[in-house]
Amino acid sequence: MLNLSSLLEHSAREHPGRTALVFGDTRQTYAELLARSRDIARTLRGHGVGRGDRVALSCPNVPDFPAAYFAILRVGAVVVPLNVLLRPQEVAYHLDDSRAKAFLCFDGTPQLPLAEVGRAGFDRADGCAHFLLLGRAGHQEDDGTEPVETVATAAEETAVILYTSGTTGRPKGAELSHGSMVMNAMVADRLFTAAQDEVMLASLPLFHAFGQSAVMNMGLLRGATLVLQPRFDADEALRLMHREGVTFFAGVPTMYWALLGAHAAREGQAPPPLRTAVSGGAALPVEVLQRFGKAFGVDVQEGYGLSETSPVACFNPPGLPPRPGSIGRPVWGVEMKLIDDSWQTVPDDGRGEIAIRGHNIMKGYHRRPHDTASVVRDGWFRTGDIARRDEDGYYYVVDRVKDLIIRGGFNVYPREIEEVLTTHPGVGMAAVVGVPHATHGEDVKAYVIPAPGTELSEADLIAWCRERMAAYKYPRSVEFRDSLPLTSTGKILKRELAAENHGDTAPA
Known part of the structure; x- marks a missing residue:
């Protein structure tokens, strides 16, 4: 048996009275977190959820996220974490594509009405049977006191399905096994200072691969205290760091940039x-x-990984001076190499696409064998990222194979946005590219050819997009054109559009 829920079980057994979670003025011990998780597991079992069933989970960084996450695993089901910024039609897509049997949704706040959005998405979905609320207004009913034993899942069984846009098509669910997720938490724990008094600020969203494996799972495995921040704010993060004595922080570059600004504004204050x-x-x-x-x-x-790699794959080794610009070397049990389009290894001094093999690789994309076969061969997963490697085995990402936009750490797939844009009656043609942004790395820009006889404004089209897609996806700028650069076969030359914004020379 190897069930990912054992991470919480073990720490609750070893450190029952230790503080597991801090949320505002609330403190929850490991014993209390486990008890809450068992309550949710009873509710799931009472609704007929069991081994192999998929359960969607929409919840911000509040105590109910880890409780529900490990409850789903406990009954042998598969966790399908959803981005809390999804709109109803996007929620419905994820429920249908994953074939979720139940949907656990946090009741939300006035600023984040998850219950309202979640219910609307659930009502649009075809096959999801149960909509269950978490949180204050939706406290789970008690289905008795009989303990729910942990289902003895095998290491190769699917534990989590993480949805990623990747580089082609609509969002795809990467199936990650119990074994790969447990190993990734252990590898992350091995990488960082193993202190018993670790206090970790959980600002990264726990529905995201990075926050899930390298913060929540690793932290609970270690028996650390997790300070939950539902939405990152640099001033609030600094306040929490000082108040709670935070010793560990994981974030994306935009968070570090914001923390520097917040710290500079507190002139004279010592760092946390x-x-x-x-x-x-x-x-x-x-x-x-x-x-x-x-x-x-x-x-x-600095490190590197993808949803398909659980996610940690490569990291700058601890205890050594960081190499600026490098994502480090492969972590324990993982191999990396650089390949060309034909899967052939490139020379040591060349550039190639990163390919990864090891315990961290996904089982495949859920119900998408063709997509899986296009990126996995003989155990190697091709990432879509172009890199070089130095003489010491350190990797440096230099480019991307496809048009993936990374906005503030979130993957944004242009084609998905283009498909939404072209449903607007005033849009004739659309192309979406990433443009440089000072704090988010990249932002989303749309080029639009209006439909004949229509009048569109940038503000109106952006507002229309905001109603139909998650906040991190919608275009922040729109440029209207009479035509777009095309190849001889009619494909839009996005590189030329991107080059205009990056100041590069467009390819011939």
Whole structure:
């Protein structure tokens, strides 16, 4: 048996009275977190949820997320975490595509009405049987006191389905096994300072691969205290760091940039007691890395991974000076190489697409064998990222194979946005590209050819998009054109559009 829920079970057994979660003025011990998780597991079992069933979970960084996450695993079901910013039609797509049997949804707040959005998505879905609320207004009913034993799942069984846009098509669910998720938590724990008094700020969304494996799962495995922040705000994050004595922080580059600004505004205040700082999701600018180290007195460790790799695959080794711009070397039990379009290994001094093999690789895309076969061969997963490798085995990402946009650490797939744009009656043709952004790395820009006889404004089209897609996806700028650059076969030359914004020379 190897069930991912054993991470919580073990720490609750070893440290029942230790604080597991801090949320506002609330403190929850490991014993209390386990008890809450068992309550939710009873509710799920009472609704007929069992081994192999998919259960969608829409919840911000509040105590109910880990409780529900491990409850789903406990009954042998598969967790399908949903981005809390999804709109109803997007929620419905994820429920249908995953074939979820139940949907656990946090009741939300006035600023984040998850219950309202979740219910609307559930009502649009075809096959999901149960809509269950979490949180204050939706406290789970008690289905008795009989304990729910942990289902003895095998290491190769699916534990989590993480949806990722990747580089082609609509969002796809990467199936991650119990074994790969447990190993990833253990590898992350091995990478960082293993202190019994670790206090970790959980600002990264727990529905995201990075926050899930490298913060929540690793932290609970270690028996650390997780300080939950539902939505990142740099001033609030600094306040929490000082108040709770935070020793560990993981974030994407935009978070580090914001923390520097917030710290500078508190002139004369000592930095918080950070011992470990971890960055991933996108390349951390060298200037930000150096400034953060000077201001906070801790080196930022950069790493690399994807939803399909559970996610940790490569990291700058702890205890060694960071190599600015490098994503580090493969972690324990993982191999990496650079390949060309034909899957052939490129010379040591060349550039190629990163391919990864190891315990962290997904089983495949849920119900998409063709998509899986296109990226996995002989155990190797091709990432779509182009990199170089130095003589010491450190990797440096230099480009992307496809048009993926990374906005503030979130993957944004242009085609998905284009498909929504073209449903607007006033849009004739649309192309979406990533453009440089000072704090988010990239932002989303749309080029639009209006339909004949229509009048569109940038503000109106952006507002229309906001109603139909998650906040991190919708275009922040729209440029109207009479025509778009095309190949001889009629495909839009997005590289030319991107080059206009990056100041590059468009390819011939």
